[in-house]
Amino acid sequence: MNRLGATFSLTLLLLTGCSSGASTATLDGEAIYNKSCSTCHGAELQGAIGPALVSIKNKYTEADVLKLINEGSNRMPGHLVSEKEAEIVTKWLLKK
Template sequence: MKKLWAVVALSLILMAGCSSNTSKEARPTDPEGLYKLSCLGCHGANLEGVAGPPVTNMASKYSEEELLKLINEGVGIMPGGLFSEEEALTVTKWLLEK
């Protein structure tokens, strides 16, 4: 039972670190700024992956629709709903170019 609580606690810590959109500053509108706000903590400054997987060469792995769904809904410990629909599309298109 203690292991279960440790896993739950670690998951919550990782999820909190992946989303840093608690800032009182104006929300960025550019794709890189949005990435830095909500994705950088887990996917790294250079898209290399840290707590989460690398997000390079996404166009070879996903279609625009698939990646947009993944960003909107989340997967595994990656939370969904971090972006508005418009922001998610902006980040999706940007990642597909990287």
């Protein structure tokens, strides 16, 4: 029984360590943008198929940007990222 408990504890510890690293990577606004947004909005926010996002903070509030990311607009689909990722990328965009 002791060996089984030790094995279970070690496995749980290793799995926890693996999953925490993965979730940290997805919580980076720039990484989320590069993965989910840059194809249409450009690697440097300069625009491509979608509009430029340079100085987006001058045009939209945080709530507006979050709503656009979550719900989409005429040409942009919504729900391309999770709600948490949308919050993170919104804050990142507004700092650019």
